[in-house]
Amino acid sequence: MASGNGKLLRRCTTNGSPSACGHSWEPRHKMPKSTGESNQARSWNLSMLWFFTGAVIVFHLFAVFVVLPLYKDGGNRSNFPFPASSCSGNEQRTETSVLKEDEISVSSTSGSIPISMDSVINLDHGDPTMYEKFWRQTGNAAELVIPGSQTMSYFSDVANLCWFLEPEFAAEIRRLHRLVGNAVAVPDRYIIVGTGSSQLFQAALFALSTSPEVFGHGGGGRPLPVVSSVPYYSSYPAATDLLQSGLFRWAGDARSLKEGDKPYIEVVCSPSNPDGLLKTASVSSNSGKVIHDLAYYWPQYTAITSPADHDLMLFTASKCTGHAGMRLGWAIVKNREVAKRMVKFIEVSTIGVSKDSQLRAAKILKTVSDQYELEAAEDFTKLFHFARKTMRDRWQTLRLVIAASDAFSLPVFQPQYCNFMKENTLPFPAFAWLKCERDIDDCESFLRQKHKILTRGGKHFGADTKHVRISMLDRVETFDMFIERLSSIDL
Template identity: 25%
Template sequence: FFLSFCSFFSVSSLMQLLLLFLGVVGLVVSYDKECSYQGMIYSDTGVCECFQCFSSGDCSTVDANCIVDVSAGSPGLYQEYWYNDPLNLLKESSDYRTPYQEYIPYAPDSATNSSIPDGIHKVLVPQIQKVHSLYKNAVAEGRYIVPAYGCTNLFTAAAYAFSEMKRQETGDPNYQVKIYAKTPYYNGYPNMAYLFPGRMNFTTVEDYCEYDDIMEIVTYPNNPTGDFHTPTYPEAFHVYDSVYLWPSLVNYSEPLDVDVVLFSMSKATGHAGSRFGWALVKDQNFANLMADYMERASLEISVDNQFRSLQVLKDLTNRPHTLFEYVKKVLQGRWSQALATLAQQPDRFKQYAVPGTFYMLIECMDQGEKDNCYNTFYQNNIKGEPGPVFGLPNSYVRIEMVSHTPDFKIFMQNMNAMMS
């Protein structure tokens, strides 16, 4: 048996299994040796795909003066967990792909009905509820679950649903609503509202007397600060953006119990490329209106996205906290390094975000750099996200903390050089 077991797995696979049993696999970062540990070989291409600042066939060349991109929030850190997880070596690749003979017709239109799910939703809906029940970040039992292509798609669906609900209530086919978010806000919010000219306007004004026509997006927690925002308009219709509400990123005390709350695989498990998110909705009519938008925009959500997400979500409940503890520990180490570097010039830079979260939010304090903090970092080979994207002045820049480890090391090298 041992010989047949060894012949089935590679030496590196067996080594990682051994590390698992020894309990030390948690923080091992081990990319493909063939890629100089600075890239990965994907099964579909068979060649090295190098990280940002590395090139050549085996990723051994460090690109001189590379501008490391830490602007987007692409969760490479999470990929390290999944890549080095020995239990993944025991899974067939088909576990993450819909079998070719299954789910060929269009999926049944029952995603929003949590009491009578059909098709893949028979297992996906209860699995989503199980995840929330385990991690206690939101009330999912008794909610209608609306799947979508990531959280940005859900924002758009919620805005459409609110607008349509108000037109139904008033009988006015031209009724316009306001989409409000407190500054700083995710840059996708205004873009969402611009998709519906004549239906809605995006605003950050905080002194409206009327609230009936306001849908407020409550960032809980906020991107880019990590703070928990409370509603500015308590009587408005609230949609909670809670994609970062996981124990790997923030501390929370009780499940969120609100009318509409949005989540995504991207920030939960790092599977941003799968483009899958879901809304937990109390009111069936509002859930149906969101689903109506999804049908108009894309007919339905890819069953392959849902199938892959189902398998990953099962891992969150089969091995509780393993992923989240890994991410939290790595982020704590990264934040410690970054804050120590910024502390070298406390009068030049000020950091506002909650330590341990997805992003740093840095303000340039020097008079010569306040007009364009983004450019200050860019000139030092660091590409962040400029403050105005989030409704902030040019003196701010956002920096992601979840890139692949080789890229993060380049970022730290460049930031240390800024301080010298």
């Protein structure tokens, strides 16, 4: 058969069907491709050649500079150039801490568990994550559902001096203090709620520095000195001088203040952060005002010897129940006028305090008190017993490590009778006030640079650089790794 251009076409005539030959009609000679099609094919082939060549080069570089060094290092993931992650249970954490010359950069995600023995251990902050275990085992006892229509108003109780204080929260605060016996919180004491004890501290400074007694003693002409005995809490200086107020200023060690008739404010942190010792006011003068910071006066940290009954006392949920993220604290105040000025400070600065956080805190405090009023409840379901056992075990472990080394030392505590636990007990502070011995002059740098342990140096507390503060409140994985690394230090 002839085609339209006169060329012959091959045809299979078996059974008269082209398909019987296994193929269809096709030209005897194929038409040559155009020049454009040939150039396009060559261009595509060159592109693919460059692509595969580049891929081979990249793979080779990756193998030489990444995989091979990692293999030679025995598979140590700490040297891997990308952030390493590990999954524990349902929680995935990323470790981005690296040590580079004289500087350690720590991940902004706080509270992450070190993933390897070469990880940076951050014990600088008092993040109370050890309490997570207790609250997990309580199940839904402390859960709270807040309807969308609830807590919408600014006001909680307009009849109360502290009009933004939720009544349920106030009731549970008084109930818990009665149960523990660590503070007098009778109805004629004013309870002021704040966004953590940090806000309450500044509210107290404002209230005391603007009192008529202060101005009557000649305090109106200059900022009042704010002092605390060394070692003092490291945040006191910054919190006092943050706004450069003309009402008050940080003046350092209380023992350096010359006693006289000039007004002042002394801050007494007891048990002390950082060293865990019980403290009283250092300055004895009728012209001074005192703020008692009792954040750690709970039975898991120290013996409850008597209910505190000072003019102005500060407490915080973070160190009581471990819920630092709620950002709630409370003050117990005797004087109505001081309480009014504290409320005014909070009213002007934040127009009150989160009602949602207060309702959650009320539920949590209620759960704590309820467990102690159930006579059949086991100790592991009781917050203070759980936390005290955890702290006791950690301190015993730490002291064994310190006793086996002449490189460090710790404060020596004396046992006291605890009215709450009904027994003699040693203090188990939230922080270890560690001292480097021998020729180590800068303990913070020594632990940081040589052993990747982040602590807070003594200079931040008005003390010498041979001391560091170490948090005892982290998760068990972090604490165990810290103990293992500390025990390996050999001078």
